[in-house]
Every structure is written in structure tokens, then in C-alpha cells.
Amino acid sequence: MHLPTLWFIIIAIFWTGYFILEGFDFGVGILLPVLGRDETERRVLINTIGPVWDGNEVWVIVAGGATFAAFPDWYATLFSGFYLALLLILLALIIRGVAFEYRGQRNDATWKARWDLAIVVGSLVPAILWGVAFANILRGVPIDSHKEFVGNFWDLLNPYALLGGLTTLVLFLLHGAIFLALKTRGEVRDRANRLASQLGIAAVVVAVAFLGWTAGIRVTAASATLSVLAALALLGALLANRMKREGWAFAGTALTIALAVVTLFTALYPDVMPSTISAANSLTVDNASSSHYTLKIMSWVAVVFTPLVLLYQGWTYWVFRRRIGVSDIPSSS
Amino acid sequence: MGALDVARWQFGIVTVYHFLFVPLTIGLSLLVAVLQTIWNRTNDESWLRLTKFFGKLFLINFAMGVVTGIVQEFQFGMNWSDYSRFVGDIFGAPLAIEGLLAFFLESTFLGLWIFGWDRLPKKIHLACIWIAAIGTVLSAYAILVANSWMQWPVGFTIDQATGKARLTDFGAVLTNKVAIITFFHTITASIFTGAALLLAVSLWHLIRKGAADADAPVFRRSSKLGAWVVIGALAGVFITGDIQGKIMTDTQPMKMAAAEALYDTSQPAPFSILTIGSLNGRQEVFAIDLPDLLSFLATGSFHGKVQGINDIQAEYEATYGPGDYTPNIPVTYWGFRLMIGFGILGGLVALWALWAMRRGRTPTNRWLARTAIVLPLLPLLANSFGWIFTEMGRQPWVVFTQMFTRNGVSPRVSTGEVVTSLTVFTLLYGVLAVVEVKLLLKAVKAGLPDVTPRPAGPGEPGEDRPLAFAY
Numbered sequence: 092m093h094l095p096t097l098w099f100i101i102i103a104i105f106w107t108g109y110f111i112l113e114g115f116d117f118g119v120g121i122l123l124p125v126l127g128r129d130e131t132e133r134r135v136l137i138n139t140i141g142p143v144w145d146g147n148e149v150w151v152i153v154a155g156g157a158t159f160a161a162f163p164d165w166y167a168t169l170f171s172g173f174y175l176a177l178l179l180i181l182l183a184l185i186i187r188g189v190a191f192e193y194r195g196q197r198n199d200a201t202w203k204a205r206w207d208l209a210i211v212v213g214s215l216v217p218a219i220l221w222g223v224a225f226a227n228i229l230r231g232v233p234i235d236s237h238k239e240f241v242g243n244f245w246d247l248l249n250p251y252a253l254l255g256g257l258t259t260l261v262l263f264l265l266h267g268a269i270f271l272a273l274k275t276r277g278e279v280r281d282r283a284n285r286l287a288s289q290l291g292i293a294a295v296v297v298a299v300a301f302l303g304w305t306a307g308i309r310v311t312a313a314s315a316t317l318s319v320l321a322a323l324a325l326l327g328a329l330l331a332n333r334m335k336r337e338g339w340a341f342a343g344t345a346l347t348i349a350l351a352v353v354t355l356f357t358a359l360y361p362d363v364m365p366s367t368i369s370a371a372n373s374l375t376v377d378n379a380s381s382s383h384y385t386l387k388i389m390s391w392v393a394v395v396f397t398p399l400v401l402l403y404q405g406w407t408y409w410v411f412r413r414r415i416g417v418s419d420i421p422s423s424s
Numbered sequence: 425m426g427a428l429d430v431a432r433w434q435f436g437i438v439t440v441y442h443f444l445f446v447p448l449t450i451g452l453s454l455l456v457a458v459l460q461t462i463w464n465r466t467n468d469e470s471w472l473r474l475t476k477f478f479g480k481l482f483l484i485n486f487a488m489g490v491v492t493g494i495v496q497e498f499q500f501g502m503n504w505s506d507y508s509r510f511v512g513d514i515f516g517a518p519l520a521i522e523g524l525l526a527f528f529l530e531s532t533f534l535g536l537w538i539f540g541w542d543r544l545p546k547k548i549h550l551a552c553i554w555i556a557a558i559g560t561v562l563s564a565y566a567i568l569v570a571n572s573w574m575q576w577p578v579g580f581t582i583d584q585a586t587g588k589a590r591l592t593d594f595g596a597v598l599t600n601k602v603a604i605i606t607f608f609h610t611i612t613a614s615i616f617t618g619a620a621l622l623l624a625v626s627l628w629h630l631i632r633k634g635a636a637d638a639d640a641p642v643f644r645r646s647s648k649l650g651a652w653v654v655i656g657a658l659a660g661v662f663i664t665g666d667i668q669g670k671i672m673t674d675t676q677p678m679k680m681a682a683a684e685a686l687y688d689t690s691q692p693a694p695f696s697i698l699t700i701g702s703l704n705g706r707q708e709v710f711a712i713d714l715p716d717l718l719s720f721l722a723t724g725s726f727h728g729k730v731q732g733i734n735d736i737q738a739e740y741e742a743t744y745g746p747g748d749y750t751p752n753i754p755v756t757y758w759g760f761r762l763m764i765g766f767g768i769l770g771g772l773v774a775l776w777a778l779w780a781m782r783r784g785r786t787p788t789n790r791w792l793a794r795t796a797i798v799l800p801l802l803p804l805l806a807n808s809f810g811w812i813f814t815e816m817g818r819q820p821w822v823v824f825t826q827m828f829t830r831n832g833v834s835p836r837v838s839t840g841e842v843v844t845s846l847t848v849f850t851l852l853y854g855v856l857a858v859v860e861v862k863l864l865l866k867a868v869k870a871g872l873p874d875v876t877p878r879p880a881g882p883g884e885p886g887e888d889r890p891l892a893f894a895y
Contacts, residue, residue, distance in 0.1 A: 156520035163512020170501025192487035421890035
């Protein structure tokens with residue numbers, strides 16, 4: 092097989108895994124003050140993702156590392172080019188991760204309120220900015236003949252990219268609400284279920300608009316089909332949510348996110364970062380990739396270990412499959 | 425200062441900061457796994473209390489290690505894009521492998537361990553902390569393979585068409601002699617770091633509470649365990665450090681010369697414990713010298729010849745063209761000494777603690793209690809100075825003999841952008857350091873937790889019973 096293409100697919104898989112898994116983490120984080128009306132309920136929310144959020148976040152580290160290893164030029168151009176956006180994401184992920192561990196370490200309302208704010212902001216910022224970043228990758232950015240990004244931060248905030256940010260935000264909110272309906276008991280569950288229904292309408296409007304606009308920028312027969320399937324999966328998720336079939340609803344939003352990510356990657360191929368200055372400057376799977384030897388070694392590593400990771404992460408979800416309710420929360424120390 | 429200098433300061437600050445947490449994570453995860461194993465074997469509840477107590481300190485620290493680690497991976501591309509393009513074919517692979525093999529293991533099994541106290545059978549729960557600990561060790565290996573390639577590049581060629589490094593022998597990269605010895609040096613230093621905290625906290629409680637306290641026997645045990653592990657780990661640190669010094673003399677002679685500020689090639693060469701004079705060691709007012717010791721450290725023989733900075737500078741100019749190939753001597757000279765000095769101090773404290781606890785004694789010396797408070801800082805300082813020495817000693821190269829640091833920086837990232845990120849990282853890290861230290865002190869002062877007996881039977885917990893652990 093053409094190894095750069097294989098690695099394009101593997102990186103797409105890592106990002107898909109990241110957005111499905113951390114997508115609901117982000118949603119839960121942003122919804123913390125909305126669905127958690129008091130301290131105990133907020134703890135219910137946080138504990139639904141407590142055992143898994145860190146493992147979910149590793150997907151982005153692996154996606155970044157895999158890009159570095161397989162497409163050094165893509166990694167270098169993207170990370171130096173989207174500098175301030177990535178800086179904001181890093182700051183958000185830092186305060187968010189620390190907040191999960193630290194908010195319960197002191198039993199003090201002000202302390203907890205501050206860390207709750209850190210969780211909300213730390214989830215909101217990346218939920219929007221990842222969408223902005225990927226929309227810009229697809230749309231193309233100014234890249235010169237030395238493979239350098241020559242635009243600035245404000246170029247990234249174009250209407251299409253902002254719609255991309257709104258799409259990931261709304262999808263993650265919906266995904267998070269449905270996850271909470273699946274993982275909690277009692278009032279929190281009912282509230283999450285109702286909120287998911289309301290968010291669903293917004294999600295359909297925004298996602299269809301974004302996927303339509305995407306097709307207007309770059310489209311292939313496959314990517315068009317995939318966007319239609321993504322929209323159908325979203326409708327299926329909303330239907331399942333109405334019928335209170337939470338497992339199916341969650342599978343639906345997970346599938347929606349997966350199909351949306353795959354749509355973007357399919358439309359992008361064989362470019363990895365198109366240039367708006369000249370097509371000759373675009374980074375492609377061929378001109379940005381590592382050597383055949385490196386890709387061959389990394390292919391073996393990925394093919395052996397990715398299924399293993401899925402297996403033991405899947406087992407974690409099985410171990411913590413039980414719903415959590417207010418009565419499960421021990422008193423604060 | 426231009427973008428290059430600011431980017432270098434940022435790399436130094438965020439990396440030293442990140443590496444305060446990494447060795448604690450490696451060392452404490454292993455030690456907590458040992459404590460829990462002893463509990464599993466003996467069923468003695470005091471070991472369970474120690475497991476949970478030190479487990480909490482471990483988790484407070486782990487959170488910081490994780491979040492500051494993401495910055496490390498992103499930073500190569502953000503601030504050092506030309507470096508990333510040049511080395512990506514080789515350097516990217518261990519980074520990706522670190523994520524795929526190590527970080528997933530660490531994070532997933534640690535999640536299982538934290539929240540799994542009442543969900544998993546006892547043996548499987550114990551296995552989770554061991555797997556997480558192994559994950560931390562694997563990650564150290566992967567990242568040290570990457571770093572060692574910058575110190576001593578092997579298994580590659582420079583591609584004529586692209587001018588970039590291209591991997592030719594991945595086995596050679598994985599078995600790089602610098603990587604292997606640095607791995608053992610780092611792991612033993614990490615165990616030293618974790619054990620110093622174990623000893624410090626236990627000893628402080630033991631002295632403060634006195635022999636009559638109900639928890640005194642528990643803290644006595646953990647103090648003794650901590651002290652012996654400190655001494656054992658330090659022995660490993662010295663042996664591996666000694667081998668590393670000889671490999672360094674072979675691979676990076678300039679770094680060894682810079683460690684001693686040895687300007688003229690000498691046979692035999694002395695080792696100075698300290699020098700008072702000009703900071704770069706060119707003029708010496710007062711010095712305590714140990715004759716022949718540098719020769720031994722560098723070559724294994726007390727009569728060995730050690731090349732001086734001036735000779736190596738001339739040789740490099742002949743090979744690599746005109747330029748300054750001498751690292752910052754005050755930083756390397758003092759970094760090397762402070763690394764060794766803080767390590768030795770840590771060992772002396774452990775010996776003092778063992779002496780004070782000999783034959784069933786409970787120490788009462790207030791000075792020992794005060795020293796215990798400083799003890800956890802000693803390995804952290806030694807680790808930091810060791811890394812500052814080894815990275816600064818490689819300058820002006822970012823990849824030794826292949827790429828200058830000044831050529832690795834991102835060409836299109838503005839000084840303003842790097843200053844912005846340096847400023848916000850420094851401020852945020854400063855605030856988080858204060859919070860972390862306060863939380864650690866609070867957790868330390870809280871003392872050993874009570875452990876409620878686990879419910880009998882393997883069945884699932886009832887829906888109306890609170891979780892054994894929750895955020």
C-alpha cells in the first residue's frame with residue numbers, strides 16, 4: 092500500500108477517536124453549570140468522565156505525535172502557523188486538566204466555583220478552536236513556496252472557519268448531553284435528555300450548513316456521500332434521544348462526529364494543507380511525508396498497538412459502565 | 425532579545441518545570457505500586473493506609489505532569505518548526521510511540537486505579553498501578569531515545585535532495601549508547617526523587633508525632649523504606665552517571681571539558697569541587713581541587729588525558745567552519761557541580777535518618793525534622809541542574825554536529841508571539857506551582873487516612889452506596 096496514504100488514514104483515525112472521546116468530555120465540561128444545579132449534581136457530572144477523560148486526551152497527543160512522525164512538514168507548518176490558536180488550546184487544556192484533579196481537594200465553595208469556571212472555559216475554548224482549525228485546513232491557508240504559513244491569527248477567523256468552530260461546539264454539546272443522559276440517573280438524566288432534544292435542532296441546522304459549505308469548497312463523490320450519512324446519523328441520534336434510547340442516541344452522535352471528520356479528511360486528500368497562494372505550494376501526502384523506511388516502521392507500531400489501545404480503553408468503559416446518581420457521591424473530605 | 429532567545433528561554437522554563445513532575449510521577453508510581461503490593465501480600469492495613477496517603481500525593485503531582493507534557497509536544501512545531509522539519513523523519517517516531525505505547529497505558533490504567541478501588545478485584549486493581557508505572561518508565565525510554573539522538577545522532581543520513589536527516593537504522597536509534605545509559609540514569613534519579621518524598625513526609629510525621637503516637641510504627645516503616653530506597657537509587661545514579669560521563673567524554677568531549685571549565689588539555693586532570701574567581705573559570709582566585717579525579721570521571725583512569733576547551737574549539741573550527749563551539753561555561757560548570765552536590769546531600773540526609781532510627785529508635789531531633797522539609801527539593805534541584813547541564817552543554821548545536829540551535833527556530837513566528845506564549849506560560853505555571861504546593865502540604869498534614877474495611881464478597885456495589893472514590 093502507498094504508505095503516506097495509509098498514514099493519512101491513520102491520522103484521520105486518531106483525530107476521529109479524539110473528537111468522539113474528548114468531544115463528550117468537552118460537552119460535559121461546558122454543561123457543568125447548566126445541568127448541575129448544585130454541588131452534588133456537579134460532582135455527578137464530573138464523575139461520569141472522571142476515570143476516562145485523561146485517556147481520552149491522549150488521543151490528541153498521539154495525533155500530534157503521529158503527524159510529527161509521518162508528515163514532519165505538515166506538523167511544522169500547522170503548529171507554527173496556527174500558533175496563537177494552539178497556544179489558547181494548550182492553556183485551556185492545562186487549566187481544565189488541573190481543575191478535574193484539584194477542585195475536590197478543598198471543601199470550599201469559592202475554590203470549587205473557580206475550578207468549575209476553569210472546567211467550563213477549558214472545555215469551551217478547544218471545543219470551538221479545533222473546529223476553527225480544521226475548517227481552515229480544509230479551506231486552505233496562505234502557504235508560501237518554502238512551506239511556511241504567511242498569514243496571521245485573524246486570517247483564521249473567517250466566516251467559514253467560525254461556522255466550523257460553531258459546528259464542533261454544538262456537536263460536542265449535544266454529544267455530551269446525550270452521554271450524560273446515558274451515564275446518570277434521576278433528575279440529571281431527565282434534564283440532559285431534554286437539553287439534548289433542544290440542542291439537536293441547533294445541531295442539525297449548523298452541521299448541515301457547515302457540511303454544505305464544505306462541499307462548496309472541496310468535494311468528491313465520497314465526501315459528499317459521507318456528509319449526507321453524517322446528517323442522517325445525526326437525525327437518527329435525535330430520534331433515538333426522543334425515544335429515550337440513550338445508547339443508540341450516543342452511538343448516533345459518535346457516528347455523526349466520525350463521519351464529519353472523515354468527510355473533511357476525504358475532501359482534503361491528497362492535500363494535507365492546501366495553500367491559498369498557489370496550488371503548487373500545497374502540502375500533500377507525498378511532499379510532506381517522512382521516508383518510506385520510517386513510515387514502514389511506524390505502520391507496524393500503529394497496526395499492532397492501536398487495536399490494543401482500543402481494547403483496554405474499551406474495557407475501562409465496561410468497568411465504569413454503571414450509571415451515576417446523586418446517591419453515589421460520597422461526602423466531601 | 426529576538427524570537428530565538430525568547431524561544432530558548434521558553435523551552436528552558438517549560439521543560440525544567442515539566443521535569444519537576446515527571447521524576448516524581450515515575451518514582452512515586454513505582455513506590456505506590458510497591459506499597460500496595462506489600463499490602464496485598466501481608467493484608468496489613470497500615471500498608472493500605474500508606475498506599476492511599478502517598479497515592480493522593482502522587483495524583484496531585486500527576487495532574488501537573490500530564491498537562492505540562494502536552495505543551496512539550498506542541499512546542500517543537502510551534503517554536504522550532506525548522507528543527508521539526510529537519511529531524512521529523514527520526515525524532516517524530518519515538519514521540520508517536522511514546523503516546524501510543526506509554527501515555528495510553530499510563531492514563532487509562534491510572535484512571536482504572538483511581539476510580540477502581542471498589543470496582544475491580546484486588547489483584548487486578550494492583551495490576552493497574554503496576555501497568556501505569558510501567559507506562560511511565562516506557563515513556564521515559566521513548567523520550568530519552570529522542571533526546572539522545574540530539575546528543576549523539578546515529579542511524580541516519582543527510583538526504584542529498586532535501587538536506588534533511590533521514591532514518592536509516594531504527595535499531596541503532598533505539599540502542600544508542602547515550603540513550604541506554606541516560607535511561608538508567610534518569611530512572612534511578614526518578615526513584616531517588618520519589619523515595620526522597622516518601623522519606624521526607626514519613627520522617628517529618630514520625631518526629632512531630634513522637635514514638636507514642638498510634639501512627640508512629642507506620643511512619644517508621646515507611647521512613648526506613650524511603651531511606652533505603654534513596655540510598656539504593658543514589659548508588660544507581662552514581663554508577664550510571666559515572667558510565668555516562670565516560671560515554672560523554674567519548675561522544676561530546678566539549679561538554680566534559682565545559683563541565684570542569686577545563687580550558688587546556690591536561691593529563692592528569694583535576695576535578696574542582698568549587699572555584700571562586702571569574703564565572704567562566706578563566707581566572708581562579710580560590711579553588712578546592714581533587715587531583716586526577718576528572719581524569720578518572722572522564723576516562724576511567726587517574727592518568728587519563730582530558731581534552732581542553734581550547735583544543736576542541738580549534739578542532740571543531742577546522743571541521744565545521746569558523747564559529748564559537750563553546751557552551752556557556754558558568755552554566756555547565758555550576759550545573760554539573762550542583763547536580764552532583766544536591767544528589768550527595770540527599771544521600772547524607774537518608775543516612776542521617778537511618779542512623780537516627782537505628783535499633784528501634786524514634787528520632788526526636790528537631791533539626792532532622794527541618795531537614796526533612798528541605799529533602800524533597802534536593803532531587804528536584806539535582807534533576808533540574810542535570811538537564812540544564814546536559815542541554816546547555818550541547819550548545820551551540822540543537823542536533824550535535826548536524827544543526828545549530830539558531831537554525832531550528834520557526835522562521836515565521838514573530839517575537840511578539842513567542843513573548844506572548846512565554847509570558848502566559850510563566851505566569852500560569854507560577855500560579856499553578858503555588859496551588860500545587862499548598863495542596864501537597866495540606867495533603868501531607870492531613871496524615872494517614874482511615875481505611876474503611878472493604879465490603880465482603882465480589883458483588884457489585886449497591887446503587888445506594890457511595891463510590892469508594894470520586895472527584
